Amino acid sequence: MLRGNYKYKGENDNPAYSHKVERVSKTKTSGKRLYQDQDLPAFKLFPKGMFLSLRIAFINLFRPNIVVRYPVERAYIPPRARWAVEINYAEDGTHRCTACKVCEKECPDYLIELDIDIAEDRSRHIKSWHYRQGGCMMCGLCVEACPFDAIKMGHDYELAHASPDHLEYDLLTDIAAYKRPRKERPTPPPKKEAADA
Numbered sequence: 001m002l003r004g005n006y007k008y009k010g011e012n013d014n015p016a017y018s019h020k021v022e023r024v025s026k027t028k029t030s031g032k033r034l035y036q037d038q039d040l041p042a043f044k045l046f047p048k049g050m051f052l053s054l055r056i057a058f059i060n061l062f063r064p065n066i067v068v069r070y071p072v073e074r075a076y077i078p079p080r081a082r083w084a085v086e087i088n089y090a091e092d093g094t095h096r097c098t099a100c101k102v103c104e105k106e107c108p109d110y111l112i113e114l115d116i117d118i119a120e121d122r123s124r125h126i127k128s129w130h131y132r133q134g135g136c137m138m139c140g141l142c143v144e145a146c147p148f149d150a151i152k153m154g155h156d157y158e159l160a161h162a163s164p165d166h167l168e169y170d171l172l173t174d175i176a177a178y179k180r181p182r183k184e185r186p187t188p189p190p191k192k193e194a195a196d197a
Contacts (some may be wrong), residue, residue: 077155082138085112085131086154087171096150099124099177103142103151111135112142116177124177133159134167148180 068075087095099116115127140153151171161167 075157077157081155081157082140082153083157084133084136084138084154084159085142085151085171088150088152094178095172095175096148096178097126097129097172098148098150098180099126100147102145102147106141106145108139108141109135109137123179126172126175126177128170128174129172130168131171132168134164148178150178 087097089095099114101114101116104112104114111132113128113130115130117125117127119125138153143151143153159167
């Protein structure tokens with residue numbers, strides 16, 4: 001609703017907003033609205049954002065440098081960092097892979113291929129343990145699924161190569177699968193003979 005040169009905002013909708021006055025100017029011929037002038041307080045006209053950005057720049061001027069001078073310096077990698085998959089060798093240098101193919105089944109990108117042979121005595125021989133590192137997203141699901149702790153996530157983050165052929169390799173090749181030592185079953189105690197009645 002217009003009263004002279006003033007429009008009371010929300011007068012018909014909500015009387016609580018009737019005190020906010022907006023000045024409207026109109027042309028005499030067409031009656032179209034050209035501009036709206038609002039009475040803004042002085043603190044809204046002050047360039048506050050410019051001084052806030054200058055404050056942040058001034059604080060960063062005296063902060064220590066966080067740039068790592070690679071390759072002279074290396075970035076700190078946390079112990080739980082996940083990079084490419086590696087074989088987790090035991091203390092005596094032997095691997096722990098039993099060729100169960102759980103890692104191959106759990107890989108969401110199908111990047112692990114385990115080619116094995118099973119002999120007549122049910123012993124397993126690993127022909128190749130193929131891993132395509134170029135497509136790996138380092139999720140660690142294969143490491144978590146491995147029941148024998150045979151693989152781990154490496155800490156080497158320098159994984160770039162000039163040729164994509166270097167991103168596919170075999171972790172184990174032509175090696176016998178690990179046989180987990182089985183515990184001997186305890187001998188059952190002798191049965192007590194029933195006393196003669």
